[in-house]
Amino acid sequence: MKVLVPVKRVIDYNVKARVKADQTGIELANVKMSMNPFDEISVEEALRLREAGIAEEVVAVSIGEQKCQETIRTALAMGADRGIHVLHDGETEPLAVAKILRALAEKEEPKVIILGKQAIDDDCNQTGQMLAALLGWGQATFISRLEIAGDTVSATREVDGGLQNIELALPVILTTDLRLNEPRYASLPNIMKAKRKPIDQYTPEDLEVDPAPRLRVLRVVEPPGREAGVKVETVTELVDKLRNDAKVI
Amino acid sequence: MAVLIVAEHDNSELKPATLHAVTAGLAIGGGLELLVAGHDCAGVAEQAASVAGVGTVKLADAPEYANGLAENMARLLVQVAADYTHVLAPATTFGKDVMPRAAALLDTQQISDISEVVDADTFVRPIYAGNALATVQSSDAVKLITVRTTAFEAAETGSGSGTVTALGAAGDAGLSRYVGSELSSSERPELTSARVVISGGRGMQSGENFPLIEAVADRLGAAVGASRAAVDAGYVPNDYQVGQTGKVVAPELYIAVGISGAIQHLAGMKDSKVIVAINKDEEAPIFQVADYGLVADLFKAVPELEEELERQGYGT
Numbered sequence: 222m223k224v225l226v227p228v229k230r231v232i233d234y235n236v237k238a239r240v241k242a243d244q245t246g247i248e249l250a251n252v253k254m255s256m257n258p259f260d261e262i263s264v265e266e267a268l269r270l271r272e273a274g275i276a277e278e279v280v281a282v283s284i285g286e287q288k289c290q291e292t293i294r295t296a297l298a299m300g301a302d303r304g305i306h307v308l309h310d311g312e313t314e315p316l317a318v319a320k321i322l323r324a325l326a327e328k329e330e331p332k333v334i335i336l337g338k339q340a341i342d343d344d345c346n347q348t349g350q351m352l353a354a355l356l357g358w359g360q361a362t363f364i365s366r367l368e369i370a371g372d373t374v375s376a377t378r379e380v381d382g383g384l385q386n387i388e389l390a391l392p393v394i395l396t397t398d399l400r401l402n403e404p405r406y407a408s409l410p411n412i413m414k415a416k417r418k419p420i421d422q423y424t425p426e427d428l429e430v431d432p433a434p435r436l437r438v439l440r441v442v443e444p445p446g447r448e449a450g451v452k453v454e455t456v457t458e459l460v461d462k463l464r465n466d467a468k469v470i
Numbered sequence: 471m472a473v474l475i476v477a478e479h480d481n482s483e484l485k486p487a488t489l490h491a492v493t494a495g496l497a498i499g500g501g502l503e504l505l506v507a508g509h510d511c512a513g514v515a516e517q518a519a520s521v522a523g524v525g526t527v528k529l530a531d532a533p534e535y536a537n538g539l540a541e542n543m544a545r546l547l548v549q550v551a552a553d554y555t556h557v558l559a560p561a562t563t564f565g566k567d568v569m570p571r572a573a574a575l576l577d578t579q580q581i582s583d584i585s586e587v588v589d590a591d592t593f594v595r596p597i598y599a600g601n602a603l604a605t606v607q608s609s610d611a612v613k614l615i616t617v618r619t620t621a622f623e624a625a626e627t628g629s630g631s632g633t634v635t636a637l638g639a640a641g642d643a644g645l646s647r648y649v650g651s652e653l654s655s656s657e658r659p660e661l662t663s664a665r666v667v668i669s670g671g672r673g674m675q676s677g678e679n680f681p682l683i684e685a686v687a688d689r690l691g692a693a694v695g696a697s698r699a700a701v702d703a704g705y706v707p708n709d710y711q712v713g714q715t716g717k718v719v720a721p722e723l724y725i726a727v728g729i730s731g732a733i734q735h736l737a738g739m740k741d742s743k744v745i746v747a748i749n750k751d752e753e754a755p756i757f758q759v760a761d762y763g764l765v766a767d768l769f770k771a772v773p774e775l776e777e778e779l780e781r782q783g784y785g786t
């Protein structure tokens with residue numbers, strides 16, 4: 222069985238995003254970029270499926286500019302077997318990404334596709350669900366536990382009220398939440414090995430997908446700032462302020 | 471123009487999140503209808519009909535909707551969407567699971583987590599953990615949208631006079647099966663709608679120390695939340711997590727205890743009206759957003775806070 226893992230290149234989670242002065246987007250020049258943290262969790266889960274003998278091959282996919290190959294290399298260094306890069310300069314919206322992934326799924330025929338629940342740049346939380354719809358597969362989103370036995374997938378989902386357990390049959394789309402696992406670091410030998418692993422390249426046109434965004438971004442602005450307030454010295458002073466100045470208790 | 475709101479409920483109660491989505495729907499304009507899909511949920515449809523501004527409530531009552539599974543819900547949405555210009559759901563785990571699936575089937579680029587309606591085609595949404603606000607315009611025929619509940623007031627209930635009409639079910643997709651839930655039960659108010667929230671972070675050191683926070687919560691009628699670090703360490707359940715990838719809250723008062731104030735945490739609480747931070751490190755970034763900062767050891771300050779509230783007659 223093959224597992225496909227879409228990995229997105231995003232601004233590093235430690236970097237505070239800054240809005241461009243012309244309000245067209247976020248400043249990304251000279252900013253540290255990394256694999257979307259949820260996608261690291263996906264890669265880890267796929268590798269565990271392979272190590273458990275459930276999967277034979279783990280394929281990392283990224284869609285975007287040439288530098289996405291670095292993100293694929295990161296997945297290969299963690300242990301993925303090979304990569305696929307779909308070269309596209311410019312914005313990638315979830316619907317277009319889902320269509321590209323559908324085309325790749327039809328070529329590669331994986332039984333499991335593991336995506337992150339959310340990309341930390343666009344914060345969309347859509348792509349996995351969209352891909353599941355396009356393929357007509359079942360979906361287990363925001364999962365914190367996964368078991369695959371034969372054709373049966375049992376998953377625990379993190380939902381607003383707590384946890385939900387569902388069962389599905391392969392093939393399946395999974396999206397990862399933070400508590401699913403603790404991703405491994407790539408060891409130096411594996412980083413070296415990753416350099417020799419193959420990465421296939423396509424364009425959206427090769428896959429007959431129009432990647433043009435549907436949404437027009439009119440402007441991107443900074444949110445209203447919050448000013449730091451005052452320091453209080455004692456708990457009594459705090460309660461007094463909350464009661465008499467802020468009037469919130 | 472006609473707007474459909476997908477109601478969130480548990481087959482007996484309409485979830486408050488739905489009321490916030492209704493307000494966003496009313497801001498778009500046009501007629502407003504509610505879809506209640508569930509099983510043995512006629513009572514929910516009645517509640518939905520009493521929400522101010524709601525015209526018709528469409529009730530799809532069938533076993534395949536009992537647990538809100540996305541595969542079945544999306545099928546139903548595709549069947550009804552053609553009658554509407556906009557379909558909205560709250561940006562809860564329910565809405566986030568269901569709506570993109572329906573959007574893809576309708577070949578629509580969903581707009582996630584809107585915080586403002588500019589006009590019927592144009593919406594504002596936070597991106598990059600709330601560090602930027604994007605104004606986006608859609609030309610899709612049917613717009614699928616999830617709504618950031620904290621950005622819109624709850625619509626009033628009780629005064630509406632909607633009518634309930636039954637809708638044919640779209641059948642079971644047969645792709646997933648609900649096994650069961652482990653829901654946290656609490657006497658305290660729900661995190662996303664509470665007037666006061668008090669959250670603990672890694673500084674709490676263990677789950678055994680959370681009662682310190684709970685005692686204050688009980689005095690103030692507050693909900694209890696947490697940082698990711700506290701959830702990951704197992705101090706509290708996952709549904710306590712406030713932040714970019716957890717719950718977004720915007721109470722009148724947010725008290726952060728032993729939380730450093732990482733970008734991802736701020737994303738979930740910085741729209742609170744008044745923020746209090748209790749942290750022993752005066753350099754902690756949380757103080758940059760706090761209206762009132764107390765540099766102190768929480769193990770001393772939090773019990774003191776509870777005593778002071780008691781002394782001043784809060785709670786009983």
Ligand SMILES: Cc1cc2nc3c(=O)[nH]c(=O)nc-3n(C[C@H](O)[C@H](O)[C@H](O)COP(=O)(O)OP(=O)(O)OC[C@H]3O[C@@H](n4cnc5c(N)ncnc54)[C@H](O)[C@@H]3O)c2cc1C
Nearest residue numbers: 671672673697698699713714715716728729730735750768
């Ligand atoms: C993809 C991704 C998504 C994330 N999503 C979220 C999210 O949704 N929500 C979220 O919260 N985080 C999220 N995070 C994690 C975030 O980056 C931080 O790691 C996390 O918020 C830190 O939690 P904390 O403040 O409790 O812990 P720490 O950063 O360790 O801070 C603990 C604080 O407690 C203080 N302290 C310790 N002891 C005491 C004491 N005795 N008295 C007083 N103060 C004390 C310390 O001074 C320190 O400031 C995410 C991270 C990633 C990568």
Ligand SMILES: Nc1ncnc2c1ncn2[C@@H]1O[C@H](COP(=O)(O)O)[C@@H](O)[C@H]1O
Nearest residue numbers: 227228284336337339340345346347348
């Ligand atoms: N350009 C992309 N390349 C690869 N994977 C992507 C891309 N965009 C989104 N994804 C996948 O979809 C998930 C959710 O993204 P989103 O729906 O944008 O929040 C990510 O965690 C990735 O797994």
